[in-house]
Amino acid sequence: MVRGIRALAEGSILENVRRTPCSCRPILVDPPIAAINRRAAGKLIQQVRRRAKRIVLELETGDGFVIEPRMTGLMLVSDPPDVGHLRVEWLLQKGKLRRSLWFWDRRGLGTVRFLSRDHLAELLNGSTLGADALEMTAAQWLAALGRTRRAIKVALLDQALVAGIGNLYASEILHLAKISPQTQAASLSAIRVERLHAATQHVLSEAIRHEGSTLGDGTYRNALNQSGSYQNAHQVYDRAGEACPRCRTTILRIVQSQRSTFYCPRCQR
């Protein structure tokens, strides 16, 4: 998402932000739009970046937007999947060009926040989120996982321990690392944590390279409303009953923390 909107957003002037007139319930925007516009309208968008699963639009003032797409949110520069679930529009101006950036969200669990410079710094460097999964060292992994007694799959989804892994990728990472999702996180040997570290780097960077996973319902789209292709590389996610690509054993689905986990009971120990 960040890659897709960066060229448009960075260096643009934000004319204003508005909720789009759609029939669905309003998503959380905080503070209210009018208050945001008083502080943000007319300002330059200096930088677009990612922090774990959040998108940050930072203004020249140091204040900035933090967007959480959650389950079904998308940042778009054009052609929404359907206009009925468009939620927020940023009107941008770059030279003579006037274009819009959109937040589309089918379920509406996503959020848009506008934070002061200080609160933004707290989000980016504070302790609510752990270190970013793609920037952590193996030693940081070992320390983070040693702090919990939960199963490794559950721990991987705790954004305060490791930030940036979602449900789908947790299953894929554990399969690649050959680790059972039910293993106690803190009981993993340093060697196995190193494997987990490497598997995370691999799965997440490949998923990003392939523009994400567009699953059966087709919700996930890049900023140009195009499907991703990483779903074609999935080994276990949503494949219960099928053969493990590595050892042909039947893939299982279990529920942990009210979320589905898919794994191979033979090659994941």
Place this chain on the structure above:
DNA sequence: ATTAATGTTCAGAA
């Protein structure tokens, strides 16, 4: 027609 599932996060309870 219900019920459960879906890529997430958080408040409040245990």
Place this chain on the structure above:
DNA sequence: TTTCTGAACATTAA
């Protein structure tokens, strides 16, 4: 203190 549960929402499949 840490971990678990249910709710927020819209849509589809069973």
